[in-house]
Amino acid sequence: MADWVVQAKDLVKTYKMGEIEVQALRGVSFNIKRGEVVSIMGPSGSGKSTMMNTLGCLDRPTSGEYILDGESVAEMNDDQLASVRNRKIGFVFQSFNLLSRLTAVGNVELPLRYAGISEGRRAKAQSALEAVGLKERMLHRPYELSGGQQQRVAIARSLVNDPAIIMADEPTGNLDSKVGKEIMSLLLNLNKERGTTLIIVTHDPNIAEQTQRVIRLRDGELDPEYDENGKKIK
Amino acid sequence: MTFAQALLEALESLNGNKMRSGLTVLGIVIGVAAVIAMLAVGNGAQASITGSISSIGTNLLFVFRGSPEGQGGPGGSGRSGNNIKPLTLSDANAIADPFAAPSVEKVAATLESNALLTFAGENTTASISGVSPEYFEVRNIQLAEGEFINAEHLLGRMSVVVLGPEAAITLFGHADGVVGETIRIEGQPFRVIGVLVARGGGAFGSEDNSSYIPFTTAQSRLIRRGARDQVDVIYVQAISAEAVPQAQEEISNIIRQRHRTPVGLDDFTVFTQADFLSIFESITGVLTIFLGGIAGISLLVGGIGIMNIMLVSVTERTREIGLRKALGARKKDILLQFLTESSLLSLLGGIIGIMFGWLIAYIVGQVAIASGTNFVPIVGSDAIILSTSFSAIIGLFFGIYPASRAANLEPVEALRYE
Numbered sequence: 001m002a003d004w005v006v007q008a009k010d011l012v013k014t015y016k017m018g019e020i021e022v023q024a025l026r027g028v029s030f031n032i033k034r035g036e037v038v039s040i041m042g043p044s045g046s047g048k049s050t051m052m053n054t055l056g057c058l059d060r061p062t063s064g065e066y067i068l069d070g071e072s073v074a075e076m077n078d079d080q081l082a083s084v085r086n087r088k089i090g091f092v093f094q095s096f097n098l099l100s101r102l103t104a105v106g107n108v109e110l111p112l113r114y115a116g117i118s119e120g121r122r123a124k125a126q127s128a129l130e131a132v133g134l135k136e137r138m139l140h141r142p143y144e145l146s147g148g149q150q151q152r153v154a155i156a157r158s159l160v161n162d163p164a165i166i167m168a169d170e171p172t173g174n175l176d177s178k179v180g181k182e183i184m185s186l187l188l189n190l191n192k193e194r195g196t197t198l199i200i201v202t203h204d205p206n207i208a209e210q211t212q213r214v215i216r217l218r219d220g221e222l223d224p225e226y227d228e229n230g231k232k233i234k
Numbered sequence: 235m236t237f238a239q240a241l242l243e244a245l246e247s248l249n250g251n252k253m254r255s256g257l258t259v260l261g262i263v264i265g266v267a268a269v270i271a272m273l274a275v276g277n278g279a280q281a282s283i284t285g286s287i288s289s290i291g292t293n294l295l296f297v298f299r300g301s302p303e304g305q306g307g308p309g310g311s312g313r314s315g316n317n318i319k320p321l322t323l324s325d326a327n328a329i330a331d332p333f334a335a336p337s338v339e340k341v342a343a344t345l346e347s348n349a350l351l352t353f354a355g356e357n358t359t360a361s362i363s364g365v366s367p368e369y370f371e372v373r374n375i376q377l378a379e380g381e382f383i384n385a386e387h388l389l390g391r392m393s394v395v396v397l398g399p400e401a402a403i404t405l406f407g408h409a410d411g412v413v414g415e416t417i418r419i420e421g422q423p424f425r426v427i428g429v430l431v432a433r434g435g436g437a438f439g440s441e442d443n444s445s446y447i448p449f450t451t452a453q454s455r456l457i458r459r460g461a462r463d464q465v466d467v468i469y470v471q472a473i474s475a476e477a478v479p480q481a482q483e484e485i486s487n488i489i490r491q492r493h494r495t496p497v498g499l500d501d502f503t504v505f506t507q508a509d510f511l512s513i514f515e516s517i518t519g520v521l522t523i524f525l526g527g528i529a530g531i532s533l534l535v536g537g538i539g540i541m542n543i544m545l546v547s548v549t550e551r552t553r554e555i556g557l558r559k560a561l562g563a564r565k566k567d568i569l570l571q572f573l574t575e576s577s578l579l580s581l582l583g584g585i586i587g588i589m590f591g592w593l594i595a596y597i598v599g600q601v602a603i604a605s606g607t608n609f610v611p612i613v614g615s616d617a618i619i620l621s622t623s624f625s626a627i628i629g630l631f632f633g634i635y636p637a638s639r640a641a642n643l644e645p646v647e648a649l650r651y652e
Contacts, residue, residue, distance in 0.1 A: 053646050056560070058559075058560060058645045058646045058649070059644075059645075059646050078564075078565060079564045079565060082559065082562050082563060082564045082565075083562065083564070085559075085560060085561070085562050086561065086562020087562070091560050091561070093557075093649075097553065097557045097649075099554060099557070100250075101246050101247060101250045102246070110558070110561050111561045111562055113239055114558070114561055114562040114563050114564075114567060115562060116236075118236070118239075157561070161562075
């Protein structure tokens, strides 16, 4: 039996927009192996963001089953979800989402603070920053850093808690192509060195190409024109 | 997250928005300072009035003409059953009888009026009392120089006067070295034999402007009353403070008998210092509550200011809240963070407000001293505890709504917020 880190089965998500019910996910099933690099693609309105929110435990599916690193997440309450996010998921956002009041190392420390870790917190945050090559910029605040450096801080923040998966939502979307490449190679290297599962949500085919597998969504379902490895069925 | 971390984060956050934090704190500062200063002024007024009433004289009782309920009174109508008899010297002598009134130590009957005092072109209207030597003992009056009115002055109906310090300053420009001068009262010459020590305001206004002449002189030449022997006020000193109620009872019985008044229809009033004290304490008590209440409203307004700013802050930091939740913050972490911020604002405001209120009270005291009023504002520990706990409660109360709004944000929505 394979070592699955993500097992999603028949995921359905329905939003109520006033009177109308909108089905963002209509029964999506797939698995992701530990250490895999996967991209989730699809045009806007395909349920990509909903998928990302569900996989990231920011939201619960309306129905279906989602087992993350051995824990069934679909039925958890808000605080339990918060704890799962804290322990098992690292987020990298398109717009970095760093707190401008805090220094780089302060930002990286945040997940550890919510985990209730105080001993060795600074050292852990420092080594995470070292891993992304920002050791000298530790005490800089976000506005003193370039976009690429800010995203590196965000990546350091995502891996400081040794998560099971890193969820990256358009991680290069706000960066020029040269810096974007650097960030992508950093993410892929971290995956190689640490074996952390990497899920990238993107609409950029060049980025999807660099991942091992592409999950394509269309209208809230897996795109029927592609097989489970993301290859076009001819 | 521990509390210490929450405190640190709150400090960082407030520090990041200095202008806004400062203005919010200012609302609380003004509220707390106003409460402290107003309560201090109220307490000071109470203490000053209580003090000056005590300085009127020890164990003192006053007997006035007229009933306490206000029916009749001096100059009241002569209808039957409402017939007001004047107090007389014989009444005073009867009260002084140690067998009839064993609780009475000394009795001093007076005639009181206003008169025009003149000296070398200067003139002033002052209250004039015709008194006997006992008066100075009963009223606990001190001499700055010269002598009191004595039995000899009384017997000889002599034209001598003991001046209050204020009257002396008005007439002579100074209060010392005036003994031996001759002034005119209502045109008649009087020799100054003494000047009193300044005492400041009393229960009947300032007594420093009062001047005293022998009772017999007043009776025959200055203050004429309808009935022979009539007196205006009888001052009575009880043998001790504990004996005051007893003395009040004895005096009432004696005069009732002498005036033959029906029970419950007294044509006189026996007043004690305790009566004065309780009247003024209730007046200043109401004053203090009134001032404190007005100041309390400004504290409330400050609290609403905190709520307003916290709501703005929650809206402004929606993305931050979403991010924190994504990183694993639970509801109570967010709640704690925002409550800490609002409590810190109000606590800071409370501390600065206490110092500021103290300063205001001090300045009011200095102004009072400079203007010669015997008035010291008192910053009580009760006022400090009251306003600090009130401002802390306000910080918590007005912080709860914004904080719970922050804590209940959906992480997905919050992260998407622009």
